[in-house]
Amino acid sequence: MSQTHILSGGFDSPATGSAQAFRAAMEAMARPGTIETLSGGTGPAPLSDAAATLLLTLCDTTTPLFLGASHDTDDIRAWLAFHTGAPIARREDAQFALGTWSDLAPLGAYATGTPEYPDRSVTLIVEMPELSNTGAVLRGPGIEETTRLNLPDPQAHQANRALFPLGFDCFFTAGNRVAGLPRSTDVTAQPVAAEEV
């Protein structure tokens, strides 16, 4: 029954569920590239459990949310309305954006904060087919030396890093896995060939 489908999938226990999810999200953001497990929330397809859990934890009626085409379905909208109340917004007004990497573009449309309030910027929740510690090399705060993450477009993060302290932050989600990539991380594209050596 579609109504039940839309109304279910929240945290069993909102207080502990959201606290645990917040901790995992914070760990992911504090240690860029580290792949954490994130579950507790379940939404309509194609929403991953990790993205659903992030949305339940971070969004409410005061956080405008942009939906990329892949995730802009009636079911997801209804699920968000019941569980978060987050208003659906244009890219320009969004504090959070949800979708596949290609659906979230153009990145230039999002808020990157102001010099006084760099926090007034978007957080992208990027749905991925899978997450693995391969590909682009990450350096910076929260990373001991280097780590890797299979980023879809490393150049975009280099451009974002150049805006620091302004910029956007990202969560990458796949299934019940999440990795964080804050604006402070230095990203170097690594050719696939070099990796295989």
Next chain:
Amino acid sequence: MYVAVKGGEAAIDAAHDWLAEERRGPTDIAELTLGQIKGQMSLAIARVMAEGSLYDPDLAALAIKQARGDLIEAIFLIRAYRTTLPRFGASHPVETGDMACDRRISATFKDLPGGQVLGPTFDYTHRLLDFKLAADGALAARDVAEDVAEAAPDTAPEPMPRVTEFLNAEGLIEPEVDPGEAPGDLTRAPLELPASRALRLQSLTRADEGFLLGMAYSTQRGYARNHAFVGELRIGTVPVEMDIPELGFAIEIGEITLTECETVNQFRGSETAPPQFTRGYGLVFGQTERKAISMALVDRALRWKELDEDDLGAPAQDEEFVLYHADNIQATGFLEHIKLPHYVDFQSETELLRRLRQAFAAAPIQAEAAE
């Protein structure tokens, strides 16, 4: 500079135990119940809800009991608690024009539709202590219910249109129109100046009553040209309606008591506006008449820029001064922190002073030499 100090756990525990004991008071006297506080200290409840910025009489009663009657401490407890609550959304603006009024008076019009209703007011009392209240069990006031039984109006109460609407119909008062903008929320984003009127009103409605009273009084005494009449003062209940996303329509989620004050103020007119009356507005949780009137006066004083009036340099016209000092929790937090350990800061100050004194002792000779 903040420096952590350690130690004193046992002393702190003992202080808290004693605090609990002092709060309870003599055990041969019955402990206060929350119902008693809520029912019989209702104006203290109103103040804690208004300045705590959370409408919940049961919580306010608990806070007052826990704070031993220190209302600012109680407000602090409520403010701390409210930060733990998830926000379900915002209501539609309440329709105070449809208020079920306990009290409704106008100082500008003697005869008005709906009439003047005094309600449960301290006005016209003689401010003489009523020693009958000191005698346990005595019922001091006569029972209003008997009079009411005689009156027994089955008809719906007469509508009470806004007093300012009479003036508005004649074009004698500035119109108050809704620009349809979503208001800012100073509990979510830091207050930036200049603040919109919406942010000023939010700040004033949760402001310290004493501070606001003093500011309002200063405008009456001449610190801002602001001669105000109470166009209307009403106290009563209004339903609170909110859109429920999962339902797709709005429902009433509760009912709250509010005090509303609209002042009518003189205005000479400017290059762009004809001479007309202007408005000040107060709206506060609970039965909080003094606060609502104060709010309306201070609101009016802060509107000098948008009305193209002169800055007279009065404190009540100074947005930064009023808005940054009106919150008693911010104020008491900063004020009271100076009693906490500052040993390292003070030690460095002391050393600096010693050095300056040494320098001073040596300096006069140089000074004389220079002359």
Next chain:
Amino acid sequence: MDRKTWLSILAKADTAELSALWDALALAPAFSWLRRPQIGAVMVQGRAGGTGAAFNLGEMTVTRCTLQLENGPVGVGYVQGRDAAKAEIAALADALLQTAAAQAILDGLIEPLRAKAQARKAGRAAKADATRVDFFTLVRGEDG
């Protein structure tokens, strides 16, 4: 009666009255939670001058929950204050009002709650009416 009306009556109900009437109905429908009772706040808005720009007045406490009866309908409870039991009764009543049991809920719960609220309101209005005053202006001597 529409759903908006009964939900509004349930939201504003006195907790003791609501529980007493509900208990008297002796219903214990099987249900599952879609959202367990959750205490939160709603930002109440007012308008400058009563009719002008909206502003944030302060929050109020609200408890909400959503449940589903075993035989289908979803019930929503939004009630004033912090009271999980009250929200649960409201949501159960809302769900049952969408079933064949609707009339029993209307007669045994919603109508009595409405009548009690109306009586309370009328009582206060009558007390207020007893304090209605007519002021007379008097000619002051010095004005001649």
